[in-house]
Amino acid sequence: MNSSDLEFLRPQIYNYLGFRGVSADPKTDALIVECVAELEKIAQFRYLYRLFDEPPKFLAKEPYKAYLEGSRGVIICAMTLGISVDREINRLFRVDAARAVVLDSCASAYLEFRADEYEKKLGSDLAPRFCPGYGGSPLCDLREIFGILSPEKTGMSLNESDFMLPSKSMAGIIAVGKAAEKSCAGCFMAKTCNYLKEGRRCYSQKGK
Amino acid sequence: MLFAEGKITVFDGGFGSELERRGLSGIPEDLNITEAEKIREIHRDYSCADIITANTFGLNPIKYRGKYPLREVAVRAVENARAADKPVFFDVGPTGAMLEPIGNLSFEEAYEAFKTVAEISRDIADGYILETFSDLYELKSAVLAFKENSSLPIFATVTFDETGRTLTGSTPEIVANTLSGLGVDALGVNCSLGPKELLPIVERLLSSTDLPIIVQPNRGLPVLEGGKTVYKLSADEFEENIAKMVEMGVSVIGGCCGTTPEFIRRIAKFSGQAVRKHEFRPRTAVNSANRLCVIEGVKICGERLNPTGKKALKEALIAENLDYLADEAIRQQEAGADLLDVNAGLPQIDEKALMPKIVKKLREYCDLPLQIDSSDPEAIEAAVRVCDGIPLINSVNGDEKVMERIFPIAKKYGAVVLGLAMDENGVPKTAAERVSIAQRIIGKAEEFGIPRHKIMIDTLVVTASAEQELVGQTLDALGRVSALGVATALGVSNVSFGLPYRPLINRTFLAMALERGLNMPIMNPLDGDMVGTVRAFELLSGIDKNAENYIGLYKDFSQTPARAAASAKKEETAATLYDCVRLGFRERAEELCEAELSSRPPMEVVNEVLIKALDEVGRLYESGKLFLPQLISSAEAAKAAFSAVSRHLPKGTEPKGRVVLATVKGDVHDIGKNIVKVVIESYGWEVTDLGKDVPIEEVVRAVERVKPDAVGLSALMTTTVPNMEATIRALREAGTSAKIFVGGAVLNPETAEKIGADYYTKDALGMAKKLDEVFGKG
Numbered sequence: 012m013n014s015s016d017l018e019f020l021r022p023q024i025y026n027y028l029g030f031r032g033v034s035a036d037p038k039t040d041a042l043i044v045e046c047v048a049e050l051e052k053i054a055q056f057r058y059l060y061r062l063f064d065e066p067p068k069f070l071a072k073e074p075y076k077a078y079l080e081g082s083r084g085v086i087i088c089a090m091t092l093g094i095s096v097d098r099e100i101n102r103l104f105r106v107d108a109a110r111a112v113v114l115d116s117c118a119s120a121y122l123e124f125r126a127d128e129y130e131k132k133l134g135s136d137l138a139p140r141f142c143p144g145y146g147g148s149p150l151c152d153l154r155e156i157f158g159i160l161s162p163e164k165t166g167m168s169l170n171e172s173d174f175m176l177p178s179k180s181m182a183g184i185i186a187v188g189k190a191a192e193k194s195c196a197g198c199f200m201a202k203t204c205n206y207l208k209e210g211r212r213c214y215s216q217k218g219k
Numbered sequence: 220m221l222f223a224e225g226k227i228t229v230f231d232g233g234f235g236s237e238l239e240r241r242g243l244s245g246i247p248e249d250l251n252i253t254e255a256e257k258i259r260e261i262h263r264d265y266s267c268a269d270i271i272t273a274n275t276f277g278l279n280p281i282k283y284r285g286k287y288p289l290r291e292v293a294v295r296a297v298e299n300a301r302a303a304d305k306p307v308f309f310d311v312g313p314t315g316a317m318l319e320p321i322g323n324l325s326f327e328e329a330y331e332a333f334k335t336v337a338e339i340s341r342d343i344a345d346g347y348i349l350e351t352f353s354d355l356y357e358l359k360s361a362v363l364a365f366k367e368n369s370s371l372p373i374f375a376t377v378t379f380d381e382t383g384r385t386l387t388g389s390t391p392e393i394v395a396n397t398l399s400g401l402g403v404d405a406l407g408v409n410c411s412l413g414p415k416e417l418l419p420i421v422e423r424l425l426s427s428t429d430l431p432i433i434v435q436p437n438r439g440l441p442v443l444e445g446g447k448t449v450y451k452l453s454a455d456e457f458e459e460n461i462a463k464m465v466e467m468g469v470s471v472i473g474g475c476c477g478t479t480p481e482f483i484r485r486i487a488k489f490s491g492q493a494v495r496k497h498e499f500r501p502r503t504a505v506n507s508a509n510r511l512c513v514i515e516g517v518k519i520c521g522e523r524l525n526p527t528g529k530k531a532l533k534e535a536l537i538a539e540n541l542d543y544l545a546d547e548a549i550r551q552q553e554a555g556a557d558l559l560d561v562n563a564g565l566p567q568i569d570e571k572a573l574m575p576k577i578v579k580k581l582r583e584y585c586d587l588p589l590q591i592d593s594s595d596p597e598a599i600e601a602a603v604r605v606c607d608g609i610p611l612i613n614s615v616n617g618d619e620k621v622m623e624r625i626f627p628i629a630k631k632y633g634a635v636v637l638g639l640a641m642d643e644n645g646v647p648k649t650a651a652e653r654v655s656i657a658q659r660i661i662g663k664a665e666e667f668g669i670p671r672h673k674i675m676i677d678t679l680v681v682t683a684s685a686e687q688e689l690v691g692q693t694l695d696a697l698g699r700v701s702a703l704g705v706a707t708a709l710g711v712s713n714v715s716f717g718l719p720y721r722p723l724i725n726r727t728f729l730a731m732a733l734e735r736g737l738n739m740p741i742m743n744p745l746d747g748d749m750v751g752t753v754r755a756f757e758l759l760s761g762i763d764k765n766a767e768n769y770i771g772l773y774k775d776f777s778q779t780p781a782r783a784a785a786s787a788k789k790e791e792t793a794a795t796l797y798d799c800v801r802l803g804f805r806e807r808a809e810e811l812c813e814a815e816l817s818s819r820p821p822m823e824v825v826n827e828v829l830i831k832a833l834d835e836v837g838r839l840y841e842s843g844k845l846f847l848p849q850l851i852s853s854a855e856a857a858k859a860a861f862s863a864v865s866r867h868l869p870k871g872t873e874p875k876g877r878v879v880l881a882t883v884k885g886d887v888h889d890i891g892k893n894i895v896k897v898v899i900e901s902y903g904w905e906v907t908d909l910g911k912d913v914p915i916e917e918v919v920r921a922v923e924r925v926k927p928d929a930v931g932l933s934a935l936m937t938t939t940v941p942n943m944e945a946t947i948r949a950l951r952e953a954g955t956s957a958k959i960f961v962g963g964a965v966l967n968p969e970t971a972e973k974i975g976a977d978y979y980t981k982d983a984l985g986m987a988k989k990l991d992e993v994f995g996k997g
Contacts, residue, residue, distance in 0.1 A: 030846045038803075039848050055386065061447070094387055097321045100890070102584050105542075105549055108897045109803065109851040115890050150938060164378075164410075166353055166386035168317040172885030172938040176317045 012124070017047055020120045026212075027116035042110055046117040054118070054179075055093030056125045057165035060086050060133070062187070069155040070184065074146040078138070083188035086133065088140070089162040090126045091180035092118060118179045126181065134187060142183030156182045220306055220345075221269055221491055222372075222405070222431070227465060229490045230348070230435060230473025231265035231272050232483045234310075236450070240479070248278045249285040251296040259302035264480040266303035267487040268473065272310045272348055273300040275340075281314035281324070281332045290339040297343045308374070309344035311336055311361060313352050318360075320583040323887060323912045326360050326605050333364030341369035349375040350409045350435070351475075353386035355397055355508045356607040362401045363604070374433050374471065376409040379420050388509040391420050393608065395427035396506050400609045400633015405431040410475040413439035413452055414460035421464055425497045431470035432497075436460075438477030450477025458485040465489050468497030501672040503706040503738075505558060505588040505635050506608040512557050512588050514635075514675065514706040516762040517733060517753050520590055520611075520741040521556035522710070523547050524577075526565055537567050541580040542908065548585040556744040559585070560613065561602070562592035570598035575605045582607055590637070590741075596624040603632045611635045614677065617642030617656035619663070626667040636664065637675045637708055640696060646679050650695035653678050657700050675739065676700045677708040683724065684717035690728070694735045701736030708739040711749075726752045733760075796824075796860065800832035803852025805859045812860035821867045825903075829864075833857055833901065837984055850984065851894060854901035861903060874905035876928040876994055879957070881918050882911035883932055883946055886939040891963060891983075895931060898983035904990060915942070915949045922955050928994055930955070931986060932976075933963040940965060944974035951975065958993060960986055 024043055030036075066075070066085045079085060096118050103111035130137055143152035150173040157169050160182075168176050175182065195201055195212060206212055222228040235247060243250055243257060251258055251274050262271055273296040277283055285292065293309070300307040314332055316324040340347075347365050352358040358375060365373050375398050377385050384390055389397075391408075398406040406428065408420055414436040424432050439452025461472050472489060474482050503514040512518055524547055526533045535543035548559055561581070563573050570593055578589065591602045592613040603610055609632075615625045616639040629636045638660035640646075640653035647653055657676045664674050678696035681689045693709070701707055709732055715724035726748050729740055733756045742749050754772060757763040796815055799808035815824050836853040839845035845853075865872070880896055882889040889911035896906050907925050909917060922930055930950065934943045947959055961976040962985075971979035978993070980986040 028847050036846065036849065038852070039846070042848065055380065055382075094317075094321050101320070102549070104893045104897075105546060105584055106553075108855055108893065109848045112851055112890070112894060113848050144936075150936065163313070163315045164351070164353075166317075168315060168322060170316070170323055170885065170887060172936070172942075174885070174887050174936065174938075176322050176887060178321075178888055 012047065012051060016124065017044070020047070020117075020124055023120040023123070024113075024116050027119050028113065039113065042113040043117060046110070046114040047121065049099070049114065050092070050096065050118060050121045053095045053099060054121065054125075055095060055166075056090070056122075056129075057093065057162075057167075058088065058090040058126065058129045059160050059162050059165055060088035061159060062086050066184075067155065067159060069152055074148055075141070075184065078141050078184070079186050079189075081189055082138070082186035086137070086185040086187060087156055087159050087183075088126075088130075088185060089156060089160050089165070089167060089180070089182040090122065090129070091162075091165060091167050091175075091177055092122050092125075093166060093179075094177045096179050097177045122179050122181060130185065133185075136188050138186035138189040140181070140183045140185050142181055153182055156184075222471065225470075225494050227469075227489045227492045227494055228269045228471045229267075229483065229487050230270050230308075230433070230471060231262075231268040232435075232474030232478035232480065233438070233476050234261065234272065234274060234276070236477050237261050237479065246283075246285040247274060247276065248283060248292050248296065249287060250274065251292055251299055252287055255295065255299055258296075258299045262300050262303040265483055266305060267480070267484045268303075269305060269490055270346070271300045271303045271305045271307050273297050273307055273344065275310045276312040276351075277315070279311070279314055279332045279336050281316050281329075282312070289335065293336075293339040294343060297340070306345040308346040308348045309336075309340040311347055311349045311365075313354070313357055318354055318357050319579065321887075323885075326356065326579075329357050329360040330364050333361040334368050337365050337368035341371060344371065346372040346404075347374065349373065352377045355385065355387065355389045355394060359397065359401065359607070362398070362403055366402070372404040374405040374407075375403045376407045376433055376435065378411040379408055379417075381412065381416065383420055383423070390511065391423035392427045392504075393506045393508065393511050395424050395430075396504050396511060397608050397633070399428040399430050402631075402633065403430070405433045405471050407433035407435075407469075407471070409433075409435035409473075410437055413437055414457055414464070416440065418460065418463060418467075421467060421469060425468050426499060429499045429501075431494070432468070433471035433473075434461075434464055434469050435473040435475045436478075437475045438479075438482065441477070452477075454482050454485050457482050461486045461489070465492070466495060468495040470494045501670060503635060503672045503675060504609070505590075505611050507582070507586050507588045508607040509586040510588060514738050516738070517757060518557040518739050519555060519744050519750065519753060520708070520739050521548075521551035521554075521559045521587075521744045522712070522741050523551055523559075523743060523745070525560055525562040525592060527562070533565060536563055536565055536573070539573070539576075541577060544577060545580055545584045548581050548587070551744045552585050552587050554744040554747075555750050556587060558588045558590055558611065558739075560590040560592050560741055562613075563598075564593055564595075570595050571601050574598045574602035578602050578605050591634075596628060599625065600628045600632075603628060603634055606632075609633050609635065611637055611675070613637045614639050615660060616640075617659050622660065622663045626664060626669060629664075629673065630667050630669055633673075635673050635675060636669065637677055638664075640676055640678045640700070646681070648689060648692065650678075650692045650699060653692070653696040654699045654703075657696075657703065657705070661703065661705065671703075671705060675706045675708050676703075677710070680709050680711060680713040680728075682716040683714050683728075690714065694731060697732060697737055698735040701738075706738040707736060708741060709737055710741045712742060722746060722748060725749060729753070730756060796828050797832045800829060800853055800856045800860060801836055803849060803856050805852070805856045808856040809859040809863050812863040816863060816867045821864045825861075825864055829857055829860055837988070840984055847894070851897055854898045857901035858897070861901070875903040876990070877905045877907065877925055878929045878931055878990070879907045879909065879918070879921050879925055879927045880931045881909040881913040881921075881933075881946075883918075883934050883939055884912060884914055884942040886934050886936070886942070887912050888935045889933070891935070892931070892933040895933070895962070895983040895986055899931075899987045899990060902987040902991065904987075915946045918946050919949050919953045919955075922950060922957060923953065927957050929958045929960055929990060931960045931962070933961070934966065935964050937965050940970065940974065947975045960989065962986065 064084050144150045275296045318324050417436050438450035441448040590611040590613050593599050612634045614637040615622045640656045711729050712725045714728045715721035729752050758766045758769040796811040840850045882892045958977045960978045961971050968979045980989050
């Protein structure tokens with residue numbers, strides 16, 4: 012990851028940390044740089060996916076239907092930063108809780124970043140990833156995705172309450188043939204989005 | 220079986236990929252019943268192998284989601300595999316659930332699942348192949364389950380990634396040390412990578428054990444084609460690399476994902492050849508799942524988790540305050556300890572029950588190998604069983620009765636044993652007598668099948684003030700025991716009891732002992748001068764090549780040697796205690812608080828400085844001028860200051876009040892709860908943190924024990940709110956008078972009321988303020 016990537020991530024990390032429209036704090040800034048460097052060292056990023064021409068049955072409902080409208084296929088995907096990140100966050104809470112909180116937020120942003128980078132290789136006509144739990148979609152659909160991909164080999168698991176482990180993991184779908192920049196204007200969630208209500212966004216933009 | 224005769228044995232190849240290739244879909248284990256003939260066909264196509272693997276990879280009570288009884292599937296699967304007319308090994312994969320502490324499957328639950336598998340298969344199969352494990356801890360539970368519930372041979376393999384570690388961070392050396400210790404029949408690697416990429420890993424496995432090595436690689440690295448995983452390596456290249464492995468000394472070969480009967484036919488030609496001997500130098504080594512500690516040169520064993528002479532630790536053990544132990548463990552690791560002594564030997568304590576809890580707690584925060592220290596064999600076994608690797612047992616001595624009870628445990632779990640050079644008659648005076656006891660211990664261990672490299676000897680430190688002339692005997696014995704080829708240990712600081720300026724005696728004695736061949740001083744790693752003596756010795760004796768480690772540690776050395784080793788963090792200087800709390804300078808806050816306390820009464824410092832600073836921080840946070848990391852830094856600084864205050868308060872002063880915190884059953888994300896803990900502690904509340912995914916009954920028990928003023932429950936997702944409601948109901952039924960606070964991403968005041976909570980607070984600061992308001996203690 013280069014420094015412009017880090018600049019790209021920084022607003023997102025601040026967002027996760029609950030900073031609202033405030034200029035940077037030098038101490039937190041320094042922590043972010045250290046935490047991202049730590050992540051580059053300890054994260055074991057894994058990405059699994061399968062491409063379907065026809066969406067699997069569990070996607071034949073809202074909000075997936077709206078998301079997939081006009082697409083010519085769907086990618087089912089799962090990704091994780093691995094268990095070492097959880098372990099380090101856990102340990103840091105005993106040693107330096109502020110750092111633990113910053114590492115946690117950095118890890119969330121870093122996972123998104125690595126996933127976005129990976130997806131650039133999968134095609135140029137992909138919509139932004141959509142994960143069960145967003146937009147009122149049921150969390151239990153994660154079971155369908157786990158059934159399709161069996162991501163256990165990458166160290167991911169799903170517990171009885173539909174929590175993914177390691178905690179820095181995502182699983183979702185990507186509409187193919189529907190290229191779109193992440194933007195609020197085109198987002199079908201715009202009416203109900205909590206981020207937007209607070210004047211924030213769920214994504215980072217270069218230069219902002 | 221060829222295997223038993225020291226001949227190369229060939230396993231079959233990929234099964235899942237073969238099912239897919241033949242267009243068979245659905246739950247693979249169920250195909251044993253629904254598509255029996257096609258399954259038999261695959262087995263027959265693999266009959267060129269010496270051992271056939273039954274189609275049972277996911278057949279355990281946690282993972283299997285098919286519609287037949289487990290036993291029926293097991294029987295049919297083995298029947299199908301018999302079609303190849305070769306010995307049949309039962310295939311055992313991981314449970315698919317994640318073990319504690321990151322996941323919520325306990326070691327014991329994993330064991331029970333594998334025990335069930337053993338019970339349904341031991342009468343029909345010829346052996347077990349435990350494969351594709353990525354968590355060594357889970358694999359340990361499986362090996363124990365099969366060893367304790369069947370007498371069939373056990374082969375065990377794990378998967379490594381391109382960095383040469385398993386997903387949970389174990390290296391080939393760690394895997395080999397652990398599985399050799401547990402006494403499997405063959406160990407190795409499957410799946411992971413292609414045969415060429417596996418060569419370096421195989422090399423490392425071979426040099427870490429004298430047990431047979433098994434390798435079942437994938438058909439090269441997968442290539443993604445249109446969303447599908449495709450394997451493209453040629454059979455020629457596969458065979459070529461397997462030939463290299465045979466040359467290196469591998470005993471059992473086969474294939475994994477993507478390999479087909481053709482690949483196995485190509486390597487079947489090695490079947491029956493004599494296994495090549497491989498180089499293996501036995502070493503005394505203990506390990507956790509992530510850290511190997513070879514007891515050569517000098518290794519520091521941290522002594523601070525032994526309650527002898529430590530009042531605060533005693534209290535923590537009696538109160539089962541395991542957080543205290545975790546903090547001690549982290550501090551010792553950061554200060555340079557290589558392994559940690561763990562002792563819970565107090566008359567008030569049920570050691571057998573507590574030791575495994577301690578081991579599990581330490582695993583969460585510290586990855587050093589452990590020295591299990593107890594005089595109770597049952598407590599030793601309970602602790603050793605749940606270690607995530609190979610521990611050191613402290614101790615046996617020359618007393619036959621002791622050895623006869625401890626050695627079977629060490630043998631079963633592969634532990635290294637520390638032998639004390641004394642017996643039922645006490646500590647002998649002369650070096651010669653101590654050496655002869657050491658020899659007796661080594662000899663007796665061999666009778667139990669425990670090799671010399673699994674034994675260490677402590678030649679016993681006497682106190683110089685009482686028996687000055689015997690100090691030399693300890694050192695003489697040390698040198699002579701070293702010459703026997705076993706690693707040595709000493710509890711160094713015992714030497715200075717009853718003398719003034721003990722640290723000076725300790726470090727001088729340490730230097731003398733190191734020179735005589737001491738490998739493992741059991742000492743206080745927080746004593747920077749002691750650690751410094753070890754580092755200097757490593758430099759002077761050439762262990763620390765080019766003085767790299769020494770220079771790295773001490774290049775910035777100034778007047779504070781004690782801190783230098785622990786590489787203390789520098790913090791900006793802030794002028795006042797108030798500023799330190801506001802700006803979150805933890806160490807400086809504690810120092811300045813101490814200074815304030817020398818001139819003002821403790822409660823004045825609390826009311827006039829600390830509370831005012833916290834109020835200011837709270838105000839800034841609420842008005843959006845300070846943010847979460849800063850709030851937490853301030854809270855930690857305030858906590859450090861409060862710890863100074865508490866040292867100045869009269870004994871028996873009660874805290875502001877008690878709070879029990881828990882993230883509810885099923886919920887494994889506890890960052891919010893952890894933040895709450897830090898912040899409300901900074902407001903002076905005593906917190907008992909039960910952790911995450913806490914069973915309802917455990918919350919109830921803790922509340923009955925602690926009798927808190929308040930209980931805080933957190934839940935992150937809608938799926939666990941019902942568990943929160945059930946927890947509240949159970950607490951009410953148990954008649955608690957504590958106020959119940961709830962919080963978490965999915966909660967709001969309405970939900971909180973609906974599920975029967977007393978209060979909802981939106982964040983950590985909200986809870987701190989609400990507590991003060993409700994209990995009138997602002």
